[in-house]
Structures are given as structure tokens and as C-alpha cells.
Amino acid sequence: MVTRSQCRTRGCFFESLPPEVLDMILHRLSLLEISVFSMASKEINSYVLCHISTMAWRNRMATQSLYHSSCPHGQHSIIGHYKALGLLFKRCTLLLPTKDRLKFTYCKLKQTLTAGWDEQECNRVFTFLCNFTQLPRKIKIVVTGEPGASRDLEVQLRLFCRHVLLDPSRSHKGCRFWLTQILKSWPMVCQARLLFILYGPLLPDDSLGWQEVLNNGLSNAMLWDLAKALLLLHSNLEDKYWTPDTMLAILEELTVLPQVWHMENLARLLSLCGNTLCHNVLANKALNGRLSEMSRLIVYLILVCEKDGYCMNWAVKMVQQVSKVFCTTADKWSFIQSLENMFSEVTMETYEVAMAGNPRDNLESSQSLLSILNCSAHFHTEILHVFLKEE
Template sequence: MRKKSTTILRKRTPSGQLKGSPRRTQPPRRTVVTRSQGGLRGGMLSRLPREVFDMILDRMTVVEMGIFCMASKEINRYIMDYVSSQPWKNTMIIRNFHNSTTQENTSTIQHYRELSMLFKRCTLLLPTKERLRFVLNKFAEIPCFSVDQCLAPGCIGFSSYGSFLQNLISGWDELECHRVFNYLCDMTNLPKKVQLVTAGKPGARWHEELQVRLFCREVLLDTWSGQLDRQLWLTMFLTPWPIVSQARLLFILYGPLHPGGTLGWQDLVDRELPQYALVDLARAIYLLFGQLEFKDGTKNLLLAILEELIVVPQPWHVENIARLLVLCGNSVCYGILASKAINRRLQETTKIIVYIILVCEKDSFHMSWAVKLVEQICMVFSTDTEKHFFIQQLENTFSQVTREVFEHCAAGNDLSRETFLSLRILLDSSAHFHTKFLQMLLK
């Protein structure tokens, strides 16, 4: 007799599994190793001997190493140790800066630009002070980067250092740039050099003047293409010093330079200098003040600096003062002359204007610009009587300057062709100015 099969009903658990059935084991989940986890620690590179990893880095260019250091923190840390080793510094940082060919010089400067990107990337996670300490200390022992050690002519050390620094801090904010400047000052002892050249007699320490000029221009100033960047660094350099020192520093940085390396302090006193000799100085003044509104504080600062500048080492030849103001542009030139006119220094103001007219004739500037300048200065006077007195004073100064030139020629029996040419240019400038001036009045 067939037995009846019995069906056992099993209850299910809340998860859906039958109660009393054997528990199924879940297959192990696959894990994904991220890029940061696959670095030196626990990754393939961690199993390499240090010597082998060094050999890999030895094969890399500076650009490739800069990209590789961003793969992980472990690799970044290892590369920072690697570039701190003395063999690598001897090979990659210390270069010959006294090359003879333009191609070699260009290659050296390009190499330092690439070095800057490597150091910028591998120190990306460090605070600013630690970044500067790590990077700039590696260059402190190079003689060609020091303010007062390299004496070789044609050295491109400062140019290479400037390209490196500019590329390193490109994009940093103003506060970080101040920290860079202060760190450089402490590392190079630059303030002491500035103190020496500004406290003594102009030209007495010509060698230190040249060193300060080359270091500041090629490392800090001329490497920047943007005016705002150059203005920031020039302002940082000048601001800590008193007005007298600021005026001297402007001349040391941008004044006319002789082929032998000495500054032309006395040239501005003894004779008229051509336009090219004063262009750099005028551009620096325009960089500082040319695009600012001439409020009382700005006008007084500019006037104070120029007053100190044009009497060092002695009062300049008036034509050099006039040429400098013309090259500085309308806003600076008008600001200076208007301030003098308001302060009743009319004789000084009109003499500079006469020489400005002479400079416009000599250097082929439009005479209508000089006429417009005189018209603007007339507007600073509140009454017609003051305006008429100013114009009368200007005409008297024209006559006085003409007599001085003629008497100088007659007294010394100097009847050379250059003397007659100067007198002719002065008379021509007077005629052209008055023609334009009358045309303006007749309109």
C-alpha cells in the first residue's frame, strides 16, 4: 500500500528566506583601488627599490617630473625629497650663466621657467612661507643669483632668476607677493644695499648702485609684462623708504646709464640729454602716477618725489626737466605745473613751459599739445587778472631765455654751428607756439 507523501510547510523569514534552510553565503564584492591608493604605499611603486625609482626619475625631464608629482601625495613627497638631493641640484639647478651664444642663453632661461613649474606643482599643498623656504633656499648658494657676488659681464643669472620667480608666483594674490618680497629681502640682504646707495653721495658707490639696479629690474620688475604687476612690485620696493631715498632709487633703477656701468648723475646737470636717455625714468614715473586721479595726497607725493629727483646731485638743466615732464605724459606734466602755479611759483613754472615748448620743437611733438597745456594751467587761476599776469610772465620768460642763449654765445665767442642751431630752434619754437596759440584764440 502506497504511503501518502506529506508536505512540510516551512515559514519564511521577513527577509524572504525559508526558515530552517541552510544560509547562502554572499560572493565577495570586488573593490576598486583609486589612483591615490595605488601610490608608493601599497601600490606597484612601493615594491620598487628606492634606487630603481631614482633611476626612473633620472630619465624624466623637468616638465614630466612636474606632471608626475601630481599623481599622488606619496609620489609628490618622494619627488620633493629627490629634488632636494645634492646630486640633482648640481645637475639641474646649478648652470653656466656666462654663455656666449644667444641660443644657449635662451635655453638656460627656458630651463628655469620649466623648473619653476616643477617647484610650483610639488609645493602646491604647502603654506606660502614653507613653499618659499623649500624653493628659494635651493637657489641661495648660487653666486649669480646673489646681489653682490657675480662680477662677470654679460651674466644672465638675474634674468634666469627673474623668469623662474615670475613663473613661480604667477597668479598669486597681493598678500602672497608681499610675503615673497619680504622673504627675498631677508634672504638677499637687499635693504642694507639700498641703505648704502641712498645714504651716500650719488655715484660714490657706483658698483653697488649697478648691482641694485640689475637685481631689482631683472629679478623683480622687468620680468612682468602687465603694468599692474610692475606697479605693485615697484611700489613695494619704494614705499618703505623716505621721499629722498625714493627719488634716488628711481634714478638708480631707471636713470641714464653709461656704457661702463656708471649712472649719469652729473650729465643731467651739465648738458641737455637726448630723449632716449630719459625714457625709462619717465615710464617709471608714469607707471606710479600716470593713471591715478590727482587728489591732494597723490599730487603732493608726486611733487615731493620730483622736487627731490631734479636737484640730485645738483639742480638739473631746465631742458632735462622739461623733457622728462613731456615724456611722463599730460596728466603728470599738468599736475606738476598746476601745483607750482597755484603755489605762486610762476617764474619757475613759466621757465619750464618755455623749455617744454623748445622740447616739442626739438623732438617733433605736436605744438598744439603745449598750447593745450598752457590753456589748462590758465584755468587754475580764478580771475582774469591772474590769467593775464600768467600770460605776461610767460612772454617775459620767452624773452629772457632768448637773451640768455644769445648772451652765452656772445660772451664766450661761441659761434659754432651747434650754437646757431640751438638759437634758431628756440626762435622757431616761439614762432610755432604763438601761431598755434593765436589760432586757438581766434576760434
């Protein structure tokens, strides 16, 4: 004979079933029935949540939505279908914090809604989301105001776009599609601002690092998301929208927001973006007669190699590639002179800062001076090694 307390400790009947059998049961239940079943116990709720997170289940839901659209009363059937889907997500996430519930519900609904759809159909989903969430109005507020003036809205926009549209995408193509949808209707300066809001450095207090990119050398981790976003847009060479010239223009706009970035941050971002984008930026400055600006950027790329432990051979090869932009011997000699003079100039600037600093800043200033001296020595050693090998 079993007592009530024993029944409670043993759990319900369904919890004792093998997962395969439970999957078969869930497969035969309607959305409304699954949502009711998910409230049977904490264990059942957890299992149902895992079940509806699978790709197979989302594909089946997408197939069902297509079936409803072909019914005589298709519009009402589709509305009923997604109403039941929303109720299921709501009930399945009852035990989660509100933030996690919203993230799960929006992501799964969007993934289910667009599974197997072509770009035209996904465009309609994006239009619906824009209208439903007033996304364009919120974007306009943050891209036309002063950076950081609408701090909470910037973070809200970042979380919505990242968690609902961008991060859940399972492929680079999907993520690039949604990012293009977000950016393409805005002028280039607004696109740059949006990229910073979506992928720029996020501080511990959940605000964007608008001022930090101007004053301090940031870590790789704080710039990595932004570099990945730029690489994502630049990854498809056949994309007529994100051409090399477009990417250069966006980078120019991005790295003067809200003012000109600290040169070390620009160099670190370009090093994370890889050879092609980095070379394009340097070559563009060379072709447009911005020799001093290009030389300063190269010096800071070499400094980043030293600080971050990259192989100095990478910087040497980059300088060799950029030197090929100059056609005449005189132009190449001017490039070499400009680069060497810039090494001296940056070294003197760092020395003066170290000498003028407060006692508290002495250690950091001394480390900066040591880094610039070391990077110069290692770079010139490596370039001489390459020269001697070619001899």
C-alpha cells in the first residue's frame, strides 16, 4: 500500500517514462495540450522546454503553419496557430526570470516563424517586427541623439536585436541577412552608430563604452564583437551592398564616434578584423596621400602585436604589402622615412607622458614606454631578418 507522501516522492507517471516514449506522446499532442501538460510538474516543464527547443520540433511547427495557410480559413488558422504557440512558450517559461522568458519566447517564435523561408518572406517578418516593436522609431532616437544620451534605450535596442534577430541565427548567412535588414535603410553615419550600439564595448554597468574608446587602450575581448560584425559584413565578396569601399567608409565613420578613437583601439580593432580589411584601410590612406596618418597607424599596429603577443612577422608582412602600393622608388623611400620618423615621434610622446605623469601613473607610463621601445626593436629585428633571408 502506497501513502500520499510516497506518491509525491516517486513523482508522476510520465516522469518514469523513457525519453523516446515521452517524445512520441508530445508528438501527438496539440500545441494547447502540450502547454497544459508543461504545467504538470517542474520536471515535465523542463523536459517540454528542451523538446520544443529542438530543430526538428521547430521545423514541424513551420510545416504546420504552412498547412494552416492553405486552409479555407487560412488567416484565422494561422492566428490561432501562433496564439497557441505563444501560450505554449508563456507556460513553458513560467519558472524562468522575466528577462530569460522574453529572450526565449522572442527567439523561438522568430526561429519557428522563419524556418525554411526565403528572403522575401523573412523581409515580411522583419517588417512585422518593426511595426510591432516600433523598432525604427527607437533606432532614430539613438542614432540622431548624442552618443550615450539615451543610455537605457541603447542597451534595450542592443539586447533586442542581438537576442531576437542576430545571435540566434545558426549561420553567418542568416546573421548577415538580419544585420543587413537592420542597417540598410539608414545613412552610413547612422549605420556606423548602429554597429557600435549593437556590437561595441559594453561596460560592467551595462552602458556602452563611448568614452572608453577615446581615452584608453581597450582589451581584445571588448572589441572582438565589433570586429566579428565587420568581418561578417565583409565576408561575402559577391554581396553588392557591402563592397570594400562601403566597408572602408563605415570604418572611417565608426572610428570617429563620438570623436577620434585612441589610435591603439583602432589598431587593435583592425588586427582583429584580419589581413584584408587591415590592408585595405592602410592602402586607402596611402593612395589618398595620408602618409603620416598611415605611418602612425602602422606604428600602433606594431605596438598591438607587441602587447598582445602576436607574431611580429605579421606586422612586417603587412608593411611589405602596403609598400607595394607605392609605384616609384622615391615614394617608397618617403614611406620608409615617414614610418621611421613616426616611431621616433610616438616614442617621444610616450616619454613625455611618462615624465609628466602623477606618481600613481608612473608604473603604467613606464610600461607604455617599455612597450614602444620593445616593439620598435622587435619589428626592426624581424624586418632585417626578412631582408637577410632574401639576400
